[in-house]
Amino acid sequence: MSQKNYPPIAKRRGLMFVLSSPSGAGKTTLSRRLLKEEEGVDLSVSVTTRPMRPGEVDGRDYHFITPETYDTMVQNDDLLEHATVFDYQYGTPKAQVLQALEHGHDVLFDIDWQGTRQLAEQCREDLVSVFLLPPTLGELERRLRTRAQDSEAVVQKRMAKAVEEISHWEEYDYVVINEDLDHTMDHIRRILHAERFKRWRQRDIVGFVQNLCKSA
Ligand code: 5GP
16 A cells, blocks of 8 residues: 555545455455445555565565564564465554545455454454355366466465365355356445445544534
């Protein structure tokens, strides 16, 4: 997430929108579409110690950092949540997320169940979590292979991990089976739009209702 110049007053507090799924269930494509098609949604760019894949850009897909830098960030409490996934460390830089929410921007997270659980413990009222399921495990494997960025050993490891990841589906607010990308996109958009109307996110609503009743 890059430094933004937000307008000073926001009528609504932003929300944290988490999309989790096993690798290959369509999360990256859906995230990209949501960011492109929805106004006022920022992407939380995580830090990670894993090596960059072909086509990835530092600062856009992740902030690629050393294990030493990661340890320092954890010690300094600079991360909103952090976890080890597939032998590497991942975490969400705190400052920019909190700034975005304060200024009425929603923040999209592509994080796993461990991170989502930490956000639920710390920021329950800001959090909206969605778990994406693949229609079948065969389809998941096919998508992982078409992506063709990972070696066979990595694909096998990710398949094994997928079942473990799926076992956490009940910890999420919403569950969507990604059978058709356009339909799934519609469901995700509707969830986001409805959640924006949660009473406690609408900062100016108390004053509005008071004025409304005064005029009775
Ligand atoms: P990949 O290495 O394929 O980009 O991501 C592997 C897994 O790490 C994905 O399930 C992704 O959601 C998760 N992940 C990415 N960034 C973060 C993060 O900041 N925190 C946590 N907890 N998980 C993350």
